[in-house]
Amino acid sequence: MNDGSGLAAAPVLALSGISKRFGAVQALTDVDFEVFPGEVVALTGDNGAGKSTLIKVIAGTHAPDAGTIRFDGAEVSINSPRQAAALGIETVYQDLALCDNLDVAANMFLGRETVKGPALLGRLSDLDMERRALEVLKRLNVTTIRNVRSPVAMLSGGQRQSVAISRAVMWNSKVVLLDEPTAALGVAQTHEVLELIKELRAQGLGVVLISHNLHDVFEVADRIAVLRLGRNVATFRRDETTPEEVVAAITGVLETTK
Amino acid sequence: MKPGADKSTTSSGADDARPVGLLGGLIRDLRQRIGSGDIGVLPVVLGLAVIWIYFQAQDSHFLTPRNLSNLALQISVSGTIAIGVVLVLLLGEIDLSFGSVAGATAAVLGVLMVQYDWPWWAAILAMLLVGTLIGTMQGVWIAILGVPSFVVTLAGLLIWLGVQLHVLGDAGTLNVFDRHITSIASTFLPAVWGWVLAGVAVCGYVGSHLVEDSQRRRAGMSGQSRPLLFMQAALIAVMLFGTVAVLNRAYGVPTAGVVLFVLVAFFNWVASRTRFGRHIYAVGGQVEAARRAGIAVARIRIYVFALSGLLAAAGGLILTSRLQAASTQSGGGTLLLEAIAAAVIGGTSLFGGRGSVWGALVGALVIGSVSNGLDLVGQPADVKYMVEGAILLLAVTVDAYSRRRLAVSGR
Ligand SMILES: Nc1ncnc2c1ncn2[C@@H]1O[C@H](COP(=O)(O)OP(=O)(O)OP(=O)(O)O)[C@@H](O)[C@H]1O
Numbered sequence: 001m002n003d004g005s006g007l008a009a010a011p012v013l014a015l016s017g018i019s020k021r022f023g024a025v026q027a028l029t030d031v032d033f034e035v036f037p038g039e040v041v042a043l044t045g046d047n048g049a050g051k052s053t054l055i056k057v058i059a060g061t062h063a064p065d066a067g068t069i070r071f072d073g074a075e076v077s078i079n080s081p082r083q084a085a086a087l088g089i090e091t092v093y094q095d096l097a098l099c100d101n102l103d104v105a106a107n108m109f110l111g112r113e114t115v116k117g118p119a120l121l122g123r124l125s126d127l128d129m130e131r132r133a134l135e136v137l138k139r140l141n142v143t144t145i146r147n148v149r150s151p152v153a154m155l156s157g158g159q160r161q162s163v164a165i166s167r168a169v170m171w172n173s174k175v176v177l178l179d180e181p182t183a184a185l186g187v188a189q190t191h192e193v194l195e196l197i198k199e200l201r202a203q204g205l206g207v208v209l210i211s212h213n214l215h216d217v218f219e220v221a222d223r224i225a226v227l228r229l230g231r232n233v234a235t236f237r238r239d240e241t242t243p244e245e246v247v248a249a250i251t252g253v254l255e256t257t258k
Numbered sequence: 259m260k261p262g263a264d265k266s267t268t269s270s271g272a273d274d275a276r277p278v279g280l281l282g283g284l285i286r287d288l289r290q291r292i293g294s295g296d297i298g299v300l301p302v303v304l305g306l307a308v309i310w311i312y313f314q315a316q317d318s319h320f321l322t323p324r325n326l327s328n329l330a331l332q333i334s335v336s337g338t339i340a341i342g343v344v345l346v347l348l349l350g351e352i353d354l355s356f357g358s359v360a361g362a363t364a365a366v367l368g369v370l371m372v373q374y375d376w377p378w379w380a381a382i383l384a385m386l387l388v389g390t391l392i393g394t395m396q397g398v399w400i401a402i403l404g405v406p407s408f409v410v411t412l413a414g415l416l417i418w419l420g421v422q423l424h425v426l427g428d429a430g431t432l433n434v435f436d437r438h439i440t441s442i443a444s445t446f447l448p449a450v451w452g453w454v455l456a457g458v459a460v461c462g463y464v465g466s467h468l469v470e471d472s473q474r475r476r477a478g479m480s481g482q483s484r485p486l487l488f489m490q491a492a493l494i495a496v497m498l499f500g501t502v503a504v505l506n507r508a509y510g511v512p513t514a515g516v517v518l519f520v521l522v523a524f525f526n527w528v529a530s531r532t533r534f535g536r537h538i539y540a541v542g543g544q545v546e547a548a549r550r551a552g553i554a555v556a557r558i559r560i561y562v563f564a565l566s567g568l569l570a571a572a573g574g575l576i577l578t579s580r581l582q583a584a585s586t587q588s589g590g591g592t593l594l595l596e597a598i599a600a601a602v603i604g605g606t607s608l609f610g611g612r613g614s615v616w617g618a619l620v621g622a623l624v625i626g627s628v629s630n631g632l633d634l635v636g637q638p639a640d641v642k643y644m645v646e647g648a649i650l651l652l653a654v655t656v657d658a659y660s661r662r663r664l665a666v667s668g669r
């Protein structure tokens with residue numbers, strides 16, 4: 001697997017000096033954050049540290065009060081999820097990501113259905129969509145889902161998460177943001193999702209993984225960024241740190257700055 | 259399951275393409291359906307059989323061609339409206355106003371034709387437009403202002419009833435004898451045309467499925483098992499030709515029945531095969547997921563309520579044709595209950611995202627048979643109300659129960 005030595009020289013996504021305030025709450029203060037292609041960056045920190053807020057700034061849900069975002073080297077402003085998607089940034093939320101009543105293929109193409117004919121009354125090309133959904137799952141080594149016509153309601157939590165992640169990366173995306181993708185999963189299902197994350201890295205995507213679970217973080221991440229009270233505390237290379245050191249950074253015992 | 263996707267499709271993993279025998283396919287299909295909480299129309303068809311046997315035992319006139327022809331006419335109004343109910347329920351919303359909308363638009367039709375001498379086609383266009391506008395207004399109120407559909411359409415029920423009474427004014431009842439209007443409910447297809455229609459429908463069904471199936475096979479995806487497909491086609495053929503045969507022994511296939519059939523076929527296609535339909539199911543299934551996928555949720559909601567208004571107006575048209583009048587009573591009585599019952603009995607969930615337009619036809623047949631049978635054996639309105647209410651309650655209970663099962667079996 002990628003040990004960091006083969007990383008591209010330039011980050012695909014680089015944030016600097018990001019601040020965000022919600023009324024009286026300063027959620028983010030002067031935060032810097034980078035993701036390289038083919039890299040998994042874990043974003044950790046205590047509850048309320050600002051992880052989700054940072055993700056939402058990248059995803060176009062929240063506009064930052066200050067700071068710049070560079071994507072592929074060019075400065076961009078991301079004002080909506082649609083704009084983020086157009087750039088190649090996709091977000092997978094922990095819940096409410098899929099429609100239970102629709103099948104796997106329909107979910108993977110939700111909102112971007114392939115049709116023949118006029119836009120809204122166009123005839124769905126279900127066959128094309130199923131074929132492409134199968135291809136994507138195969139390319140990503142998602143072996144547990146063999147039937148793309150089974151309703152999502154019948155899938156396990158891990159399979160659902162795999163569908164959500166596969167959907168996110170099938171549209172030429174370059175950066176995927178995962179907000180606690182393993183939070184509700186058992187051991188085997190967590191493993192399934194972590195393998196998928198490694199596969200995304202192998203295919204050259206930049207992956208941002210929010211997780212409270214240091215075991216997961218140490219298994220897949222190349223770098224570990226720690227936020228505390230909305231500020232950067234430290235960024236570690238996975239190979240050069242220990243869980244103890246990361247915990248110290250999260251809880252504030254360690255007083256390094258990046 | 260893909261909405262309205264063929265229920266008999268066994269499986270489609272590329273590596274799952276081994277052929278299955280007829281019985282194996284049937285069993286697998288049934289298991290999948292039960293597992294997914296979608297038991298299909300089978301119990302409803304059985305229920306229909308029981309109802310028919312019961313009323314036939316009570317009164318031997320029940321299953322005569324003449325009465326069945328009458329039944330087809332009776333369900334054309336509630337069935338048409340039930341299509342709109344299905345679409346609204348699929349969204350996870352409810353519409354309680356369509357009885358009044360049907361009545362109000364019928365009043366508009368009557369007044370324009372009788373008091374203002376509008377030509378029939380202009381009056382029909384106007385009434386359909388009014389229905390669509392009413393639906394759109396309610397949709398905007400629900401989707402943009404965020405007021406629950408239950409409240410908006412309950413208010414609508416009163417408002418449009420008021421409009422209906424106001425439009426009719428002192429007249430109270432306006433007789434509409436225009437041949438174009440009355441012919442919808444009083445003319446019948448010549449016997450030959452009934453056969454032709456059934457033939458076209460069956461060929462269309464079989465043809466489109468065969469084409470799709472061979473496309474799947476060519477693409478290396480497993481299709482339906484052929485015997486299953488042919489069995490299904492045979493079943494549909496028997497039902498359609500049987501219906502035509504029976505109706506031809508009375509007066510022929512009623513025009514209103516043809517209208518209902520075409521509307522059901524069209525909206526079933528819209529719901530199951532178009533992007534718009536897919537988005538309706540998505541919004542009803544998990545609105546947040548739909549929104550995140552970039553679906554314009556508010557727009558879908560407004561469109562569906564507009565369609566619901568349009569279909570209510572179409573129901574009002576058929577109703578006017580049947581009664582040969584627009585009156586203060588039009589759209590009242592058990593119409594509201596029957597249309598909702600038709601949708602729910604037909605397998606459409608009140609919780610959104612599950613159901614089909616075809617089901618509404620079967621549901622309309624069930625509730626229509628009960629209504630017709632009770633009339634036939636001379637039961638008064640009080641009994642009718644109680645029985646129909648109980649049937650609606652039963653259907654909703656089954657819906658709630660299967661939803662619970664789904665929550666347990668799913669993930
Ligand atoms: N929309 C909002 N309005 C007001 N305050 C907010 C909003 N979103 C987040 N906050 C506040 O910003 C701070 C950071 O929240 P955030 O959700 O980013 O933390 P987090 O690191 O994701 O925490 P957790 O681990 O609990 O998910 C918290 O104090 C939170 O209350």
Ligand SMILES: [Mg+2]
Nearest residue numbers: 048051052053
């Ligand atoms: Mg969070």
